[in-house]
Amino acid sequence: MQFKDIIGQNEIKAYLIKCVQNNRIPHAQMFWGASGIGKLSLALAYAQYLNCTNRTANDSCGKCPSCIQYQKAVHPDLHFVFPYTKIKGKEYCDDFLPEWREMLKNHYFSLQQWLESIGADNKQGIIYSNESEEILRKLSLKSYESDFKTMIIWLPEKMHESCANKLLKILEEPPSNTVFLLVSEQPELLLSTIISRAQMIHIPNIQADDMKNSFSPGIVHTANGSYLQAKMLLDQKEESQANFIIYRTLMAYVFKQDLANLKKFSEDMAGKGRELAKSFLEYAQHVTRECFIANLQENTLNYTYPYEAEFTSKFRRFVSIYNIDSLTEQFSRAAYDIEHNVNARIVFFDLGLQLMTQIKSS
Numbered sequence: 470m471q472f473k474d475i476i477g478q479n480e481i482k483a484y485l486i487k488c489v490q491n492n493r494i495p496h497a498q499m500f501w502g503a504s505g506i507g508k509l510s511l512a513l514a515y516a517q518y519l520n521c522t523n524r525t526a527n528d529s530c531g532k533c534p535s536c537i538q539y540q541k542a543v544h545p546d547l548h549f550v551f552p553y554t555k556i557k558g559k560e561y562c563d564d565f566l567p568e569w570r571e572m573l574k575n576h577y578f579s580l581q582q583w584l585e586s587i588g589a590d591n592k593q594g595i596i597y598s599n600e601s602e603e604i605l606r607k608l609s610l611k612s613y614e615s616d617f618k619t620m621i622i623w624l625p626e627k628m629h630e631s632c633a634n635k636l637l638k639i640l641e642e643p644p645s646n647t648v649f650l651l652v653s654e655q656p657e658l659l660l661s662t663i664i665s666r667a668q669m670i671h672i673p674n675i676q677a678d679d680m681k682n683s684f685s686p687g688i689v690h691t692a693n694g695s696y697l698q699a700k701m702l703l704d705q706k707e708e709s710q711a712n713f714i715i716y717r718t719l720m721a722y723v724f725k726q727d728l729a730n731l732k733k734f735s736e737d738m739a740g741k742g743r744e745l746a747k748s749f750l751e752y753a754q755h756v757t758r759e760c761f762i763a764n765l766q767e768n769t770l771n772y773t774y775p776y777e778a779e780f781t782s783k784f785r786r787f788v789s790i791y792n793i794d795s796l797t798e799q800f801s802r803a804a805y806d807i808e809h810n811v812n813a814r815i816v817f818f819d820l821g822l823q824l825m826t827q828i829k830s831s
């Protein structure tokens with residue numbers, strides 16, 4: 470990770486670079502702030518810069534042997550501690566390193582995304598007490614290649630109490646040439662004694678100006694300085710745009726009573742898989758309700774994107790108090806059937822036929 474790969478945060482980058490250039494490297498630093506703003510990326514870029522053998526005034530070189538190993542997070546003197554869930558045969562952080570390195574390629578990710586990626590989505594992530602033995606073992610290793618050993622601890626607030634106590638002992642008598650970089654979202658949950666041993670660096674939310682090249686103004690405004698939030702809003706928008714196109718297509722066939730195309734549509738939908746079908750049916754209930762609300766002309770209650778507004782303004786006269794319940798009921802029943810593995814081709818064809826009777830009768 471190089472500083473140039475991180476969006477915004479220019480003041481923090483300049484500060485970290487100055488620390489290295491002036492050779493004022495605290496043995497423990499805590500990067501703290503909100504989720505999705507680049508804290509972990511900054512810690513990685515800083516560690517890479519610190520160990521680069523050909524660093525420039527603004528960034529690591531990205532090409533020296535140390536940088537190449539840092540970029541892939543495989544440097545033998547770079548160690549990671551992070552929350553996880555024990556599963557059979559995987560007891561320590563290092564057992565999850567392949568998945569962790571894969572996750573780091575995203576640059577911005579949440580604890581939930583990380584846990585999902587290791588198949589622990591419904592569990593709590595913890596840094597278990599036995600991890601402290603691993604930390605001690607790694608610190609006792611002689612550094613292989615670089616001046617500094619780096620120990621990056623992501624979300625130390627998820628540490629088991631006994632692990633936190635052992636970490637505190639280590640920080641009280643820090644081993645030489647080891648840099649601890651703690652990356653925290655809730656430092657208030659940590660032992661105050663740990664906090665007092667680390668230099669606290671508050672990472673602010675990303676400035677709107679730094680995000681405007683990647684996202685629309687609306688998304689930048691709503692995301693409030695979190696890259697992760699902006700990315701999620703963008704993904705949601707793309708999904709809902711795709712669903713809107715499907716909805717418009719289905720309604721055109723329904724309206725024209727076009728059975729041949731309805732059959733083809735059902736086959737297409739069956740080919741998209743269950744998750745997409747469910748996402749569409751949920752969206753269809755939402756946009757049908759929006760059409761009804763538009764019919765009532767309660768515009769203040771309408772939550773539509775501009776691309777939907779044109780459609781809903783035309784289609785609304787077909788959705789009234791007389792059919793709104795049965796229309797949404799059809800979509801919700803189709804979703805239930807899909808969830809229960811009924812053949813999607815039949816579900817969508819039947820849905821189309823039902824909608825024809827509803828729309829016609831209005």
Ligand SMILES: [Zn+2]
Nearest residue numbers: 521530533536
């Ligand atoms: Zn380098």
